[in-house]
Amino acid sequence: MKKRIAIFASGSGSNAQKIMEHFKYSDEAEVALILSNNPDAYVIQRADNFEIPAHIFDRNEFYNTDNIVNILKNLNIDLIVLAGFLWLVPNNLLRAYPNQIINIHPALLPKYGGKGMYGDHVHKAVLANKEEEHGITIHFANEHFDEGEIIYQAKFKIDPNDTLDIIKFKGQQLEHQHFPKVIENLIKKM
Numbered sequence: 001m002k003k004r005i006a007i008f009a010s011g012s013g014s015n016a017q018k019i020m021e022h023f024k025y026s027d028e029a030e031v032a033l034i035l036s037n038n039p040d041a042y043v044i045q046r047a048d049n050f051e052i053p054a055h056i057f058d059r060n061e062f063y064n065t066d067n068i069v070n071i072l073k074n075l076n077i078d079l080i081v082l083a084g085f086l087w088l089v090p091n092n093l094l095r096a097y098p099n100q101i102i103n104i105h106p107a108l109l110p111k112y113g114g115k116g117m118y119g120d121h122v123h124k125a126v127l128a129n130k131e132e133e134h135g136i137t138i139h140f141a142n143e144h145f146d147e148g149e150i151i152y153q154a155k156f157k158i159d160p161n162d163t164l165d166i167i168k169f170k171g172q173q174l175e176h177q178h179f180p181k182v183i184e185n186l187i188k189k190m
Contacts, residue, residue, distance in 0.1 A: 003078040003187045004032040008085040013043025014172065015083035015104060015179055020050045022180035029187045032075050037062065037087055062090060069096045078190060081183060082141060086118055089141045101141040102186065104179055106171050108153055109137040113146030123167050126158070134158050134167055136174045138182050152182045 005023065007016045013034075020031045034047035034054040047054040061067050069092055072080070082089070082103040089101060105113060107122045117125070126134050135155030140148035154174045158167060 002027070003029040003190055004076055005029055005079050005081055005183065005187075006033040006035060006072055006075070006077045007031060007043075007081045007083050008035045008037075009041060009043040009083045010036060010038050010086045011041050011043065011084050013041065013046045013084065015175055016043050016081075017046045018176045019081060019083065019180050019183060020046065020052065022184070024050065026184075028184065029079075032077060033071070035068070035071075037085075043084075059087075062087065066092055069093055072096070079183070079187060080141075083179070088143070088145060091143060094141070094143060099140055102151065102183070103139055103141045103146070103148070104175055105137045105139065105146050106168075106175070107137065108133070108135045108155060109139060109146055109150060113137075115145050117146065120164065120168070123164055123171070126167065127162075127164060132158055134171060136171055136178065138179060151186070152178060154178050 007019060009016045016034060023029050023031055031052055034043055034052055036043055036056050039056045044054045055071060057068060080097055080101040107113065112122045112125055133155050135153055137150055138152040139150045142148040156170045156174065
């Protein structure tokens with residue numbers, strides 16, 4: 001029986017797209033649901049393109065009800081993937097899916113993690129500190145931003161002439177290359 005993946009995303013959903021592509025013809029897993037806290041997120045269109053249902057929710061539904069947990073349980077979700085999802089995961093969801101929620105972060109944690117450290121905020125801080133390398137971290141989610149157990153990291157060298165756009169591009173290439181494979185490896189262990 002195929003393992004079932006739910007992806008939470010807040011924006012464009014380029015990582016969600018790569019994950020949906022990766023598992024489209026898989027015998028091991030399938031993306032069963034896309035969830036977003038942003039009704040205008042492009043990830044919803046990407047889900048529609050793959051004929052994957054989407055659920056849009058607000059802060060109240062996410063933090064003050066069990067609706068999301070119930071939806072995931074009713075769909076027999078095995079793994080939750082946070083792919084550009086910007087809200088802290090509530091305790092009811094963490095309890096329902098222990099060590100089954102993973103996140104991708106655009107930096108080499110523990111550096112450049114925590115509240116407010118996402119997207120360009122991370123990359124600008126890396127450039128401002130004149131770091132020589134940068135990368136991505138895939139980790140388990142817990143009750144704190146970016147503090148869960150690290151599953152995988154990949155890095156790249158920052159060249160002296162690299163701009164914000166260049167390091168964003170280099171990081172996104174690593175995300176697209178590694179995130180689906182790490183998910184697949186986790187699923188094989190389930």
